[in-house]
Amino acid sequence: MSRTTIGIVLNGVTGRMGLRQHLIRSVLAIRQAGGLPLADGSTLWPEPVLVGRSEAKLRTIAEEHGLTDFTTDLPAALARPDVQIYFDAQVTSARDKALRMAIDAGKHIYTEKPVAETLDNAVELARLADAAGIKHGVVQDKLYLPGLRKLARLVRGGFFGRILSVRGEFGYWVFEGDWQSAQRPSWNYRAADGGGITLDMFPHWHYVLEQIFGPVRAVTALSTTHIDKRWDEDGQPYDATADDAAYGLFELDGGVVAQINSSWAVRVNRDELVEFQVDGTLGSAVAGLHHCRLQPRAATPKPVWNPDEPTTQRFREQWQEVPDNEVFINGFRAQWEQFLRYVAEDAPYTGDLWAGARGVQVAELGLQSSREGRRLEIPELTR
Template sequence: MSARVPIGIVMNGVTGRMGYRQHLVRSLLAIREAGGLPLHDGSKLWPELVLVGRSEAKLRDVASRHGLTDYTTDLGAALARPDVQIYFDAQVTSEREKAIGLAIEAGKHIYTEKPLATTLSGAIELARAADTAGVKHGVVQDKLFLPGLRKLQRLISGGFFGRILSVRGEFGYWVFEGDWQAAQRPSWNYRAADGGGIVVDMFPHWHYVLEQLFSPVRTVTAHVTTHIPRRWDEQGDAYEATADDAAYGIFELEGGVVAQINSSWAVRVNRDELVEFQVDGTEGSAVAGLRGCRIQHRSTTPKPVWNPDLPLTERFRDQWQEVPDNEEFDNGFKAQWEMFLRHVAEDAPYTWDLWAGARGVQLAELGLQSAREGRRLEVPELDR
């Protein structure tokens, strides 16, 4: 039997939807159910979990559901434990910066959901502090591990597109207001004071998708709005939505690629998946979603002619070819957890550190500034 090597992980925010479902159940508990994470020396890394949150009752419920016993509402006490090596944060954004700062001071390696902080200055301060402390650090960038985007990456690596010209992204769905049907997202998402807003939430995603798949973002132009100004919270009480629920962005990338991405919680879905990216190049095009990816090569591109006087006889969607899986795709959150754990345990390479998280916050901040000022803004390099 392989030797089991324990690694202590403080998990803050596991009573929330994302922290519970993706990070606890589908990632770390899934690793435990598989017998641990295999390391190069033949041993298996075994996550020992310490659940942290504000509600002892909620923590007790989560722990009892999964046979866990180690939970506390005292973050300081959890971080003081010598058997804990990693701090993970999936709290609401407004609480994240302070908690990560405490974890860095305690000498823990940092792995966190995005956005890293509510401001760029706060994100930079955390990244610098982590570097100074010599701890390893990473930010969740789950979209890169989606099967659809993995297939898109395969096409890019294989030179399918020729010279890439543009990227067009559509993300979003209708989030119910909460009066006659319960909202699918928590009410804090729509309050600016609590760190809500679709720009703060989604622009960090778009940053790493564009940067990692294509090239760095050099300018941003954004229009931001709150389409639904009145919503109802979890208790059924009406409140004013002070955070943006839709953003329409244009991003110019290094090398001349132009990306347009619409993000909205006030749009009804008329596409195959909740997020889709169309990439057009001189040799071919692709449309990638969460799981699927369809392509049209230059040699098979039809030659439509605009004529509004005649009925349409072509079914354009049928003229695209589905990209095969060609491999097994694991849960993206779990795959990234495994990479970060190996980074901590074996010093394996890891790209997406707190500086990557800070660049995502930077793009969100500049997007909001662009919308306020009505102008195109350059994205400068961060000063480390």
């Protein structure tokens, strides 16, 4: 069996997501499995080139994982003929410039979202990539979560009948950083650095809604900063200028209404950090990161409103768990494998830079809706 090596510049591996999900649990996991099998019987072997700003951090990561190829010189890495793919997991504010450099170098693009801080820049990136004739993709990890894959299976199987609504709850309490360290980087809470939960999470919700339920046609949102003072990684106080909560109402084709709350200032009283409830004429389901429970029409209870007496019904116990029925690998790895097959053998792929631009569009319109206090329709993007 032949083996083909594909060089991948991984920029941003010193960050939490770049290191844990993309390097360790995706690229290195593929290598540990012996490479990625292709349709022609050959194997694709990813060869990472680690890129970041700190040579010391890069060296430590490389030594811990048996790697030797790392550099702080992105232009030099992109100039290498043995590199075919550029991946970006940097802070949002640094992404646009690096992606343009990679496109100019003729490399295929795979990137975290949001792809840019503005819609204009996101659209320009997509057009530049198309003109360069390269393949491009954007991380859409939520679609590969076991819970949402089970939910998508129910949609495809017609379980819901006519879908009426989607309700999503996402978030958790991110400590301010004074008496307990924050579990997210401080740049997330500074608007000048590309922070804000609307720009971070609305692109996620857009591709979840678009890919599982249908096109998003309008948005009404309220974005706010609940906690306006936080402490950074050095224990220094700073003004939190970016929104830490966003409450969105999305209108989809077919009259489907989606309500999704996102917050870094909420304490969790649900089974998982994100949950979606879908209600339809023939049944309902609740999906999280891993689990999915359903309640069909024939098994729907008939509660009666009576505020004078405590209810005796145990509503959570009236739902049935959806079985796995397959083995779910790490969602980031699953999409990496899909993108690598797209590059190596032109396998089907939908999450391109245009999908990323649509995500930025709904975030930008969500912020505008919040500022202006009104509903905004979402126009089609012109390629």
